[in-house]
Amino acid sequence: MDRPDRGISRRAFVRSAVAIGGASALSACLQREATEDVPQATLSPAELPDRQHAWDEFLATDDAGNLLPPEHHLLLGLEYVGDGPADAADEREQLEAAFRTLEKAYKRGNEGLAFTIAYSPAYFDRFDAAPAGVELPAPTALTPFEDPTLDAYDALLHLASDYGHVTLSVEEAMKGELEQLNGIDVEGTFDGVFDIADRRTGFIGRGLPADNQSGVYGIPDGNPVPEDAPMFMGFKSGFRKTQASEDRVTIQDGPFAGGTTIHLSKLQLHLGQWYDQDSRDQRVAKMFSPDHAADDLVEGAGHNLGDSSRITEVAESAAEDARNEGTVGHAQKTSRAREDGEPIILRRDFDSTDDDRAATHFLSLQRSIADFVKTREAMTGTDLTEGSVGARTNNGILQYLSVHNRANYLAPPRELRSLPAPNPA
Incomplete structure (x- = not known):
């Protein structure tokens, strides 16, 4: 149950901490959330699905069988620190150790962690070659009435959990600031491989938008977002029969078979x-x-x-x-x-109040x-x-x-997730 504390609910406080980020926000978040309730992995990395994007079987569902996504989300835009192609074997081993640490530290799903790492056209441009068997165009404006910023980060890490401190802990561990995650030794970090160039945060779930609507630009005064709404516009989405299956969005052929593509848009909301x-x-x-x-x-x-x-x-x-x-x-x-x-x-x-502005991070797999x-x-x-x-x-x-931003990414299968070459075969 949410408990008011100095005029702000626990859920709103955690959302704010995730948005701020850093060691102090993580410390504050840990004081508000029950860290003892976060389970370690129940499957070894070798037992996990080959698809990075295979989340559905691990997510909670409502009474109608609709998937309930994790409440807290963190998107990290990553820049490769080296010059030219990212083709060093030791860097790949370092990243793979980092990702396996995450898979050992947290049970996959809402009560632990779900994550994907994906790579942009700009990343593959370092090799002067497109990813084999995949059409991954550079992002572009898609309507006559938009002029978005076209993201060109090398990679995108998407972290999701019902616990805000989990996403913050992972971010700090990847920066080399933590020695353990949920009782598991951190065996690899982003240090010397990726810099975090951008961070975007958000949330989704019944009551969360209402908890986080006050004083946000784009939402009128009076707290109009209904208490039962999972998103700012007041209505439920993501009905099971309006969503593609993970099979439908999975690449079928070529060296990246088992992966998927990601489109990410940041949409500013104007709900007056x-x-x-x-x-x-x-x-x-x-x-x-x-x-x-x-x-x-x-x-x-x-x-x-x-x-x-x-x-x-x-x-x-x-x-x-x-x-x-x-x-x-x-x-x-x-x-x-x-x-x-x-x-x-x-x-x-999922929705967002980054920079105190109402927005939706529209992330789709196809x-x-x-x-x-x-x-x-x-x-x-x-x-x-x-x-x-x-x-x-x-x-x-x-x-x-x-539309404020657009970006396209390739999320390879798990075996190729650490600095993939354009043609791994």
Whole structure:
């Protein structure tokens, strides 16, 4: 149970500590969280899946079978410290020792740690060669109304846990500041291999956005985010039947078979009109579909919907709703990007208050970056903007967010995760 302490809940305090980072934040976080509850690994590194991104079987689920992602997330943008290609065997061994330390120190999943390490086009440019068998384009703007910063870090480390101190402890250990993690000796660090060039933090889970909304730019005064919402916009997402399976997003052929690609966007949220001017029905129509609002399908944040947002039934009416209703839903548009009736991306996004600004770190896994681009094009809905629906107004949730950053990465299979060559074969 959260307990108020000097006007701030434990969950909000932990979120703030993760956002600040460093040894002092870790110390403060350790005083608020029950460190004795964090289990060490139950599987040896050799027993873990070959896929880095194989999280689902280790994550908690709700009563409807929807996956519950870890509450706290930390994204570290990493720069290789050497000149030219990262091809030193001793550096690979050092990194692999670091990652195996993490796998020994924490049980995989919510109550311990889930993590992936992924590499960017800029990393492979050091070799003057693209990763074999994988299309990994440099990031670019994907809509006519965005001008994002295009990230060019060599690598991305994604850390996730229900305990904020776990992500902070891992960060400090990788910097060489801790000798032990959860009772396990630290056998490798990033020292001399990677510098941490950027850190982004976030959270997801029922009640967390409400706990962290006060005084945040992009959210109007009055704490409007509902208590049962897992994200700032007030609704549940990540329904089991709207998510691609890990099999669907896994690369099938070539030396990187068993890996996946990652697209990461930072989306700034602008929720003044969303909460202060739009009615509840308007928010439901724009997030789901006009039919969801008219039929009163969504109770609260939408937990009543079970394992499906019931959006496939209205996907084909997107153009008709845009023309006749003057509104088309975000989920309704996005649902059009399916193959054989199934979604093609797996979302692992979460909210953030970095720099005291409301944002979403939209992190998606897909077999090919082209699958993300296809999904984003469906979500943008430029084919629906003629007539009564403007380019952004009443076009799903486009007018309530702006794209701040974009990046693409390759997450290799575990055996290739430590400074992969472009063609490991």
